Amino acid sequence: MLGAENSLYNIMKSSRLFLLVVAVLFGAVANSSLANSETVIEIEGNDQMLFSVTAFEVVTGQSVKIVFKNVGKLPKVAMGHNLVILVEGVTSAQFGTEAMTAAATDYIPASMKDKIVAHTKLLGPGEQDEIVFTAPAPGEYEFLCSFPGHFALMRGVMTVTAE
Numbered sequence: 001m002l003g004a005e006n007s008l009y010n011i012m013k014s015s016r017l018f019l020l021v022v023a024v025l026f027g028a029v030a031n032s033s034l035a036n037s038e039t040v041i042e043i044e045g046n047d048q049m050l051f052s053v054t055a056f057e058v059v060t061g062q063s064v065k066i067v068f069k070n071v072g073k074l075p076k077v078a079m080g081h082n083l084v085i086l087v088e089g090v091t092s093a094q095f096g097t098e099a100m101t102a103a104a105t106d107y108i109p110a111s112m113k114d115k116i117v118a119h120t121k122l123l124g125p126g127e128q129d130e131i132v133f134t135a136p137a138p139g140e141y142e143f144l145c146s147f148p149g150h151f152a153l154m155r156g157v158m159t160v161t162a163e
């Protein structure tokens with residue numbers, strides 16, 4: 001009788017241990033797959049002054065790759081596009097207004113350099129650029145094309161969620 005109780009106790013103990021091991025392993029796999037995964041987001045800009053994507057979501061700490069392509073035909077001086085992701089709290093209008101006079105630096109004003117999470121080069125027709133960055137703290141981050149006047153239409157929001 002005592003033996004039966006003992007072995008039942010042992011089974012319960014070991015199955016609880018088993019569940020714990022499974023939970024730990026599952027957690028480790030889930031975490032490592034998140035850390036290793038790279039989210040790829042493809043965005044296009046066109047001659048109508050529009051982004052093909054104006055909202056996307058990533059997870060904090062995740063590696064994010066944005067593939068940005070100017071699919072237009074108009075020359076770069078008239079319809080160049082870039083993609084600039086701003087730090088939290090800075091708006092597309094603030095950056096876009098400041099960028100208007102920054103032609104010499106492809107509309108990335110020196111005064112706003114510390115307000116940028118990541119940005120592509122300024123692209124002419126058919127050109128493409130990729131940027132890779134680590135998703136910052138959870139929150140909402142505005143992005144825009146900083147070519148003069150484009151931020152009125154070419155803007156969006158990157159939402160970063162908690163793990």
Ligand SMILES: [Cu+2]
Nearest residue numbers: 081145147150
């Ligand atoms: Cu643009």
